[in-house]
Amino acid sequence: MSSDRIADGRTRLASTDIALGPLDGRYRSAAAPLVDYLSEAALNRDRIHVEVEWFIHLCERSVLPGLSPLSAEQKDGLRAIVLDFDADSAKELAEIEAVTVHDVKAVEYYIGRRLEALGLAELIPLVHFACTSEDINNLSYALGIKDATEEVWLPAAKDVVAKIKEMAAEHAETPMLSRTHGQPATPTTLGREMAVFAYRLGRQINRIENQQYLGKINGATGTYAAHVAAAPAVDWQEISRTFVSGLGLTWNPLTTQIENHDWQAELYADIARFNQILHSFAVDIWSYISIGYFKQIPVEGATGSSTMPHKVNPIRFENAEANLEISNGLLNTLGATLVQSRWQRDLTDSSSQRNIGVAYGHSVLALSNVLKGLGQLAVDTDRLAEDLDQNWEVLGEAIQTVMRAEGLGGAEGMENPYERLKDLTRGHRVDAERMQEFVSSLGLPADAEARLLKLTPDRYIGVAAQLAQEYSA
CATH class of the missing domain: 1.10.275.10 (Fumarase/aspartase (N-terminal domain))
Structure with a gap:
């Protein structure tokens, strides 16, 4: 068989110009930095x-x-x-x-x-x-990881958080039905839910921004033995400290042959935690799209489904989920592997660290997908309002809580508030008329009754709008 064919006769594609992995092929533009x-x-x-x-x-x-x-x-x-x-x-x-x-x-x-x-x-x-290879390698990796984090990963992560904050501010007062355990629950606002994620992701960014990047240069087993043999009068620890600090890194004074990579494990754990929170965000957005809270803005000329012309699939968020999972698989493995070394040195870290770029690449690709996906969403406020109006039973929490408060204040007839609302609402659809009839039948003090009669699902949001505004600034 000709050398340009593989076993079943298909053309052989092996070439230095063809990428094996997607980060160097299909997704090159996102990972290139x-x-x-x-x-x-x-x-x-x-x-x-x-x-x-x-x-x-x-x-x-x-x-x-x-x-x-x-x-x-x-x-x-x-x-x-x-x-x-x-x-x-x-x-x-x-x-x-x-x-x-x-x-x-x-x-x-x-x-x-x-x-x-x-x-x-x-x-x-x-x-x-007086150097061992690891003296050079640990510092080189630290410089590369520091720059990749500060120049590529953090800016991409901050862009995503900024977009989520923008959505939080824009929709701070847009009421939305909550779903705890997937069931209708006390309403919130769309903006507050966005702010929750922005706050969580922002905390991880703060941790990553304060990360130390450690380095060492102390010889074959970390004892400066060759240094002292060549120049015993020199303060080699001070030479090492000033050199490492001069590179913009934090000096690690005590190591074996290798810098022990604990800081890398700490960094990867924080990035992985950010990734996992963003994964949860992508799942939530996907779910909101599926129930119509968000509409996807069609891209001119783009195909949603190869056979169903009506579809606009939420592929940005699905791709983000997959890439965040791959990134975390690598980051978690790196974090577990790199903190271990047999006695003074083994080479498990050498092969492992060559995958740092891949771990970062899949995270950066996911960030790109989320940012693009968010830019193609429009909120369907009519759908949000419809969902709220179909779930008046969520006011049961407010009514039974007011009854408890008034009962403690001496009002008559406020016994068993939780049980009475449970009988009214559990397993039943309750419309506005039935809920207001119930409130009027309770014999509440006039001011409490008036407050509850004015209450609607879209107004039962507590200080959600205030929280969204405060934490999206």
Whole structure:
């Protein structure tokens, strides 16, 4: 059989130009911003960045005999190695790694090749000085994750929360029937329900914004043994602290060979919690669409169903659900895996961390779907009003509560309020006339009776509108 065919004769598609995963194929546009921070190429660029800055730092601190601060021109030249890293650079690095069969060692050689042109050939031994691979990797990952979170994930999450807050403010006073356990319950407002989700999601964003991104550079088992052997008089802990802090990270003073990744587990747990709350939101919106509270605005030329022309499917929210579940599956696995390491080091984290971008990508894709989906919704206030008017029995809570209060105040005939309303409303549809007849028959004090007779399902919303306005500002 021809080499361009697979077993059953179909055309073979294997190609470097065809993506295996959806984030690099169908959904590339949504996930693309993460490539700058969480791709393999970005990891290698950040490794070069860390190695170059460590080289400069050691010179600046003159930690070894013969070392002195570099000139501004030399530092600019070194940093240009990072700034000029491109597709051709990545190809060269891959060719070196094919020989070294070690990714970080390839970075060391890649930098070393460029030092002679900068007049620094005699300092090639200073590249990767006293470092184990994890010294470079943990800092590179921390930089990439920090930037991906702050530059891509958080802005996307904030856009979604801002949209939900906008809906909360717009519909703060739009009455809506609640459904607890799926059954008609005390009314709320649509805006307040949106505000609840905005508040919950906002709390997670606040936690993520205050996340620490830890890093270490302390040698093969975290003891600075090689550092002290080479320069015993140097305060290597201070050198390490100032270097890590200078990268914009939080110094971890005590580790094994690896930075123990606890901060990553904390971050992924918070993002996963945000994802799960957003998943609940997507399910609720889908459900409101299904009962007609929201109408979907058709997109010109778009097809809802391949066979049923009338349909506009809530695919944005369904896609969001699926991608949030995939993201959380990865985030939860990463959080559980990364905090464990056999003795001073094993390589389980190496393979695991290469999936961080995938976890982030599915979350970012879900955020994009939710934002687009919300932009294609219109509230059907007539449907909301109709639902409220068909469920006068929800006023039973108000009536029996007023009866309790008046009975405590000495009013006659207020016995067994809950039981009497249960007999009236449970399993029965009660219309406005029947409910008002019941209220009038109770013998309530005049002011209490007047309040209840004015009450309708759409007015029985407590301070829901106030809450929506307050927490959507």
